[in-house]
Amino acid sequence: MPTREELALVVRTAISDVLGTEVEEVREQTSLLVDYGIDSLELMEIGARLERALALRIAVEDLTGAQSVGHAIDLLEARTAGQP
Amino acid sequence: MSGPHTQGAHPLGGRRVAVTGIGVKSPAGNGIEEAFTSVLKARSTAAVVGRLVDQDLPVHIACLVPPFDLDAYVTRREARQIDRTTALLLCAAADAVTEAALPPGLAPDRVGVQIGTGIGGLPSMEAVTLSHGERPREMPVHTVPRTMANSAACRLAMRYGFQGSCTTYSAACASGTTAVGEAARRIRYGQLDAAVAGGTDSAVSTVVMGAFARMRAMSARNADPELASRPFDADRDGFVMGEGAAVLVLERWDLAQARGARIYGEVAGYADTCDAFHIVAPQEEGEVAARCMRAAVADAGLTPADIGHVNAHGTSTVLNDRAEARAIDRCFGGQPPPVTAVKGVTGHLIGGSGALEAALALLCGARGVVPPIANLVSSPEADLVDLVIGTPRTVAPAAVLSNSFGFGGQNACLVLTPEQ
Numbered sequence: 001m002p003t004r005e006e007l008a009l010v011v012r013t014a015i016s017d018v019l020g021t022e023v024e025e026v027r028e029q030t031s032l033l034v035d036y037g038i039d040s041l042e043l044m045e046i047g048a049r050l051e052r053a054l055a056l057r058i059a060v061e062d063l064t065g066a067q068s069v070g071h072a073i074d075l076l077e078a079r080t081a082g083q084p
Numbered sequence: 085m086s087g088p089h090t091q092g093a094h095p096l097g098g099r100r101v102a103v104t105g106i107g108v109k110s111p112a113g114n115g116i117e118e119a120f121t122s123v124l125k126a127r128s129t130a131a132v133v134g135r136l137v138d139q140d141l142p143v144h145i146a147c148l149v150p151p152f153d154l155d156a157y158v159t160r161r162e163a164r165q166i167d168r169t170t171a172l173l174l175c176a177a178a179d180a181v182t183e184a185a186l187p188p189g190l191a192p193d194r195v196g197v198q199i200g201t202g203i204g205g206l207p208s209m210e211a212v213t214l215s216h217g218e219r220p221r222e223m224p225v226h227t228v229p230r231t232m233a234n235s236a237a238c239r240l241a242m243r244y245g246f247q248g249s250c251t252t253y254s255a256a257c258a259s260g261t262t263a264v265g266e267a268a269r270r271i272r273y274g275q276l277d278a279a280v281a282g283g284t285d286s287a288v289s290t291v292v293m294g295a296f297a298r299m300r301a302m303s304a305r306n307a308d309p310e311l312a313s314r315p316f317d318a319d320r321d322g323f324v325m326g327e328g329a330a331v332l333v334l335e336r337w338d339l340a341q342a343r344g345a346r347i348y349g350e351v352a353g354y355a356d357t358c359d360a361f362h363i364v365a366p367q368e369e370g371e372v373a374a375r376c377m378r379a380a381v382a383d384a385g386l387t388p389a390d391i392g393h394v395n396a397h398g399t400s401t402v403l404n405d406r407a408e409a410r411a412i413d414r415c416f417g418g419q420p421p422p423v424t425a426v427k428g429v430t431g432h433l434i435g436g437s438g439a440l441e442a443a444l445a446l447l448c449g450a451r452g453v454v455p456p457i458a459n460l461v462s463s464p465e466a467d468l469v470d471l472v473i474g475t476p477r478t479v480a481p482a483a484v485l486s487n488s489f490g491f492g493g494q495n496a497c498l499v500l501t502p503e504q
Contacts, residue, residue, distance in 0.1 A: 020160025045225040052222065 001080055002054070008073050014049040015069065018042050028070030040064075056080065092338025094352075095385035098272035102340040103348040103500075105184025105333035106443045107176040107282075111147035111326050112430045115179065119440070120447050123426045124476050126458040130309040130324045130431055139290050142297040145309040146288045147326035147431025162239075165226045167208035170236040172329040172436075173199065173284035177240050184333035186278060187343050196248035196276045197241045198267035200259030200283035201435035202490065204252075205231030207289040214290075236284055248276050254435075256490030257397070258356070259283050260330065261438030265354030265498055267334050277339060282331035285434035293325060299364070301401060313432075314459030315398030315425035316405045316471050323399040326431025330440035349446045349502040352483065353384025359493030365403055366489060370411025373495045377415040377485060380497035384483065388416045391499070392482025393454045394469075395445040397489045398425025399432055404489060409465035412487075422477050423469045424448075428458025438488040442498050449484035450502030453477070 002010070012026040019026075019036055032038040043063050051058050056079065066072035094100045108115065111129040112122035122129070129147045136144045149172060154163065157175040166174070186195070209231040216223045229235060234252040241250045249270060255262045260283025267281035287293075296302050303322040305312035313324040332351075340347055357376040361367040381388055396408055412420050426444055433440060448454060454477040463471055483501040490496075 018161075018164065020162075020164055041225050041229070048222070048225060 107179030
């Protein structure tokens, strides 16, 4: 199971790949909606990349429901913790 | 009757249509002046493309757009969602729109986007098929918006908020000419006040190149790429694939003049017809193409004698060049003006060609110079048409007829008139 730090790097990397930013620009408090005006296709692409990187099914609500990148990492951490 | 109130009126009704901005991303140069200089030098831009050699395709050569700073035009975020066909169009359009400096007061629904593409998103769909055909569940989420045929036009409309008619024309190799002509019609007859019009294609891909090669439509002069594209020459053996985009900003003449815009000239006439003869071969006597040329000249309110030179489609295939020479001969009743064909330099940009050539033709018509045809030494069609060979021909500034003919028997002709 990845540590929260490892998970955070995977998430921030997936986001920065889709948004064309540097990883450092994606912080815990970043809001993809407010700061980047992200659309649903971009969110789904981020989700698809995370599913591949983490070998994990990700519910769309985990992405759309997150208030910030940090919140999304927390939700994912809870999911991965539930894995066998 | 003349004066400021009638200057904007087309002699055959409706409004005159001004060209107030031009942008190109083409093998001959990434600006219209560079492309103009390049075609006057009549040196081919064709070269061996390494990946075509690696893939063991029968044709190894193409005319590619020289590298430029894409980041200056497209954010990395947007670049991940679009293909090269769309990127080249957005870059050419950005240059054209910047140059035109359209006034901020234009109503968004009076500005349209009219784009031609012959191949559209097929190369990017081909890439997805090769990369994800065995793993369809992992396909990129943006596959549909990246590959759909109207992607380029709609990305362009989005970028500037142009909310008027946004249309994508697919008329094979005539697509760019069709788009410029249809855009001009929409302004002339009152549907739009301005339009961003042009064409784009970027299809130097394995499947597209392989498919054209299977028809033996392309030159296989792999050892001498710079000699491969030779419109109307006795030793031609097919066209050379190019890529690129060209965009013209068109405006109602009176509005452009009132705001003091730089006016390159006018899209004065347009016509399109279909051979309805064969799915790829032109009707060999050029009868329908000749009628298309005559109709375009008449649509401009001119007669064939008013045309200073012809920018031929001139692909460097025997079937096209021979039929086109016959068509030009028919149109001009045995007294054709000088004929040039810039594909000897640029290669065939498919959907991009018509728009690039309209822009070049307008500059040549205004400056009274007709580029020589690259690689043309002697032509079996020389008894039908006055082909410009060797050095640029000086002529009086005048209207130009620009031809495009496409697979499917698509004929499209524009008449471009310099500002007088």
